[in-house]
Amino acid sequence: MRRARRVVLGAGGAVVLLAALDAYVVVTVLVDVAADVGIPLNRLERATPIVTGFLLGYVAAMPLLGQLSDRFGRRPLIHACLAAFALGSVLTALSAGEVMVVAGRTVQGVAGGALLPITMALIGDLWDEHERPVALGAVGAAQELGSALGPLYGGVVAGIPATVVAGVELGGWHAIFWINVPLAALAAVAVHLTVPSGTPGERRQDAATRTHGTVNAASRVSGGTEAAPQAVGTTEPAPRPTAAAAETGAVETAEVETGGAGAVVADLGGRKESVRGGAGRRVDVTGGALLALALGLLVVGLYNPDPTESLLPPWGLALIAAGLVAGGIFVWWEIRSPVRLLDLSAARKGPLLATLAVSFLAGAALLVTMVFVQLTAQTLLGEDALGASLVLARFLAALTAGALLGGVIGRALGERVVAVAGMAVGAAGYWLMSRWPLDLESAGLVVDLDLVVAGLGLGLVIAPVSSAVLRVSPAAQHGVASAAVVVARMMGMLIGIAAVSAWGFHRFQSLTAHLDTPLPFGVDAVTYQRQLAEYTAKVQAALHTEYTEMFLVTAFICLVGAAVALMVPRAGAGVRR
Structure with a gap:
């Protein structure tokens, strides 16, 4: 099972590295991209959204989609993000104008930003508290490696000679984004073969149910007769989790409690948590929307498509002020909301x-x-x-x-x-x-x-x-x-x-x-x-x-x-x- 977890870690690290590479790869070819989409060298300010569009999508999506993976499962969300990442890459590679290249990069950013927190959450599912920091460090290293290699990677791949097939440019800077399509497909196959299916809650429920069944079986063996059913809400001792259960991170203690309506409640790390499944878990959509709104207003307020006369555009001060207000509301909401994008309340x-x-x-x-x-x-x-x-x-x-x-x-x-x-x-x-x-x-x-x-x-x-x-x-x-x-x-x-x-x-x-x-x-x-x-x-x-x-x-x-x-x-x- 340890080997299986290492394979999962390798697949997760690969998708994080893929997204991190593309966060920085465009800085190498920004001048070439700008020239091809009609931005002259003396108006490079119009190329700024090519960079900020990706970053805005990356940051805004990172915490919210990480929470969605709690509800719908890690594997489906990773598959969806890789598909969106490939789609954004195709849009960018086919771009003939500013709007299309910014749209493609933004789609890439939204998809890429979600892969890091989902992978970290997956590590939280599969590794116990003692081993978890090492696995998290490996994923963090993949993120940092992307920042270091991204510009060099872009420079090397952009050196592929210009090649036109069926009227589509495949070489030059376009190659950076075309190559993402097969890479995303390979990553999706690796994720499908290695990452466990189902939501974290469903996996905990299965493990807890297996443990509960083991307890009843042990009672029957030791007593010679089948034990009487336990009343709803009672607690019964359970054996230590099996090695397989520990490897999945599903059961972290030796006590399981039966609940009403067929639910099972497991004592996980000192807290009792329902393991009915992930479908009922709440997602902080309001917090995610407020964060995206605040960042979007600030970025648009700072972007001046014609900086000849002034530092900020005519709408700049108003949007920056609105962004600061939205940011304040976001902080207020996160302090009071029972469900938070980044819950660090104990820090x-x-x-x-x-x-x-x-x-x-x-x-x-x-x-x-x-x-x-x-x-x-x-x-x-x-x-x-x-x-x-x-x-x-x-x-x-x-x-x-x-x-x-x-x-x-x-x-x-x-x-x-x-x-x-x-x-x-x-x-x-x-x-x-x-x-x-x-x-x-x-x-x-x-x-x-x-x-x-x-x-x-x-x-x-x-x-x-x-x-x-x-x-x-x-x-x-x-x-x-x-x-x-x-x-x-x-x-x-x-x-x-x-x-x-x-x-x-x-x-x-x-x-x-x-x-x-x-x-x-x-x-x-x-x-x-x-x-x-x-x-x-x-x-x-x-x-x-x-x-x-x-x-x-x-x-x-x-x-x-x-x-x-x-x-x-x-x-x-x-x-x-």
């Missing part, structure tokens, strides 16, 4: 919120880096998608090394020290990046070293944040606590890229508003080429100013993160009693 609130805030700010810095280092490499260094991803690889390699190092140092010095140091080092790295010269090719190793410093700093934060959240949460809530860290980071990515890019694109438009695009009419070829070269140099200078100022803003985000990290709980501060 210590102050340390928990501080730690999640650090994850939020680190996420904002992370995605700004992934998107705008790629753009810097492609627009200022003239790299193609693969070459730009290799430039970003310096940052990603340092991020991975920092994540490993942060876990080791955090165990010795405590999460707070490492989290503060990591955000401070990240701030130093982004400050150095804000001083990059206009002629980046002449900078040599300076660019590489600065990217390494920034990546190392952000990487140091990953393990301490996850460890601190688990330490202030009870063991029974470790799965939802781990998901909360990811949700906070993804929300930081979503809001961070929307806000920072809105300011950056407005800055670029203000720097180039006075420039007149040269036209090859009424002048000789030599004059036109000279005018074009002067115009291109001024656009390059404006892009350089935009990027370096955005990295400076990111440095301030990391400084705020370092200040907030001072409130991360000290070692030894555990769960609230």
Whole structure:
């Protein structure tokens, strides 16, 4: 049975990795996608929804669809999400305009965002409390691996030569999304063969019923006659669960109680829970809708399709205010609702919120880096998608090394020290990046070293944040606590890229508003080429100013993160009693 659980873990980790790869893969080919769907290079702000659409769907769907899997079963929800993921991939690959590519990416995000909490919930079903952290760590590693490999994966796959079959483009950036279809199909087969069917409640009911039958059989054997039926609501001792039952995580204690109307109540981890089935479990649809509404209003309010005149669109302030109100209502609802999207009621609130805030700010810095280092490499260094991803690889390699190092140092010095140091080092790295010269090719190793410093700093934060959240949460809530860290980071990515890019694109438009695009009419070829070269140099200078100022803003985000990290709980501060 242990081998069977490892197979389940492998299948679950694979689907999480598939979704995580696509969360970051588009940053590599954003310029190519924008060009193919009709977005000019000097209007890249119109490409922002390609990134934010996926993230919005990912974050909004993550907690709600995780709860739906409690009601309808893990396997059907994973199958549905993989099918939707494949559909979103096809829509994206076939896109010929902005609306279709954003719609396809949003569908991908909704489907991909649900796979992580469902997989974590599946681990909660099949692993006991002692072994569960290791399995959760493996799934978390798959999520982090996707963030590290996504841009490189995109750069490599986008290198497939352009190939047109029956009028459909299969190569280039389109290949990234076409390849998701067979990958999703293979994942669906693996899930169907390995993941248990039925809802968690139904599996517990079956196991409890088997245990109850074992008790009666034992009574008949020991007494020589069949035992009299127990009255409804009585409790009878039961033998320890069998190895098979323990492997499924179905029965966690040795006491089973019979209930009315054929129901069975099992004492699970100190609480009595009905195991009639999953159909009656409530889902916090209101909370999910409020979270999606709040995030959607904020993102739309920050998106300005024409940043020439102002930082925000005409509707910006009103929608941002409405988003903040919706967010406040969401918090109010989650405090008072008996059913919550992320129930961390037993965790210590102050340390928990501080730690999640650090994850939020680190996420904002992370995605700004992934998107705008790629753009810097492609627009200022003239790299193609693969070459730009290799430039970003310096940052990603340092991020991975920092994540490993942060876990080791955090165990010795405590999460707070490492989290503060990591955000401070990240701030130093982004400050150095804000001083990059206009002629980046002449900078040599300076660019590489600065990217390494920034990546190392952000990487140091990953393990301490996850460890601190688990330490202030009870063991029974470790799965939802781990998901909360990811949700906070993804929300930081979503809001961070929307806000920072809105300011950056407005800055670029203000720097180039006075420039007149040269036209090859009424002048000789030599004059036109000279005018074009002067115009291109001024656009390059404006892009350089935009990027370096955005990295400076990111440095301030990391400084705020370092200040907030001072409130991360000290070692030894555990769960609230």
